[in-house]
Amino acid sequence: MTPDEFADVLVAAKAGDDAAVTRLYVEAAPRVLGYVRGQGAPDPDDVVSEVFVSMVRSLRSFAGTEDDFRGWLFTIAHRRLVDDRRRRGRRLEAPVTLEVLDDVRGMGSDGEEEAISRLHARRVLDAVEGLTPDQRSVLLLRMVADLPIAEIARIVDKGEPAVKALLRRGLASLGRRLDDDDAGDDR
Numbered sequence: 001m002t003p004d005e006f007a008d009v010l011v012a013a014k015a016g017d018d019a020a021v022t023r024l025y026v027e028a029a030p031r032v033l034g035y036v037r038g039q040g041a042p043d044p045d046d047v048v049s050e051v052f053v054s055m056v057r058s059l060r061s062f063a064g065t066e067d068d069f070r071g072w073l074f075t076i077a078h079r080r081l082v083d084d085r086r087r088r089g090r091r092l093e094a095p096v097t098l099e100v101l102d103d104v105r106g107m108g109s110d111g112e113e114e115a116i117s118r119l120h121a122r123r124v125l126d127a128v129e130g131l132t133p134d135q136r137s138v139l140l141l142r143m144v145a146d147l148p149i150a151e152i153a154r155i156v157d158k159g160e161p162a163v164k165a166l167l168r169r170g171l172a173s174l175g176r177r178l179d180d181d182d183a184g185d186d187r
Contacts, residue, residue, distance in 0.1 A: 001027060006066040014060050021059075025052055028070065031145055032077050038128070038140040039081050042088065050080045071151040074141060078155045127177035135170030138163050 001009065001023075012020035032051055036044040054076045062072055128136060134156070141152045153163045 001066060003066060006069070010062075010069070014062075021056060024055070024069075028073055031070075032073065034144045035074065035077055035140050036081060038144060039137065041081060041084055043084075047077070047080050047084050050083075051077045054080065067148075067151075070145065071147055071155070074145045074147060074151075075155045078137070078141075127174045130177055131170050131173055134158075135166050135173065138166045139170045139174075142167060 009020045009023050013024055029048065029052070033044060033048050036047045036051075041047045051073065055073060058076075062069065064072070128139070131139065137156055138152050141147050141155060142149075147155070149160050149163050149167075153160045156163065158166075
């Protein structure tokens with residue numbers, strides 16, 4: 001969406017235009033779902049629906065650009081995840097599933113290519129599961145939501161230097177885990 005298109009869609013959505021609200025949903029839902037699934041929500045569809053209900057309820061008070069909107073929406077998503085975890089009162093067991101990558105990127109049409117891609121995706125997801133919850137949050141907000149460091153810091157309520165450190169450590173850990181897997185494959 002161009003900035004002008006976004007501004008027009010936002011104005012229409014604030015005025016109650018169902019088609020405009022649907023467009024905002026269609027543009028953002030796959031990334032929000034990828035983030036929520038990546039965080040291991042036991043019922044990601046339920047959390048995502050809560051995110052968009054909150055969005056619709058608060059939309060009239062939102063002001064800003066498309067980037068601001070994306071940050072605002074992922075702030076809502078992060079808060080709904082925290083609420084969900086508190087309600088469930090337990091630690092998540094399976095933080096990432098293969099569907100995360102399937103939802104945020106298309107799979108190839110060639111069967112062999114798709115199988116190889118799924119194997120690579122599985123390796124990455126297995127490595128992501130080994131990250132700390134904070135590392136996983138900032139990496140998913142950066143990679144799936146494509147948010148800037150400042151926005152991620154605001155969402156997770158940490159300073160920018162802390163977010164940068166979490167990103168560095170998380171990426172380093174992912175790299176080590178994937179290198180270890182590659183070394184194991186060569187044996």
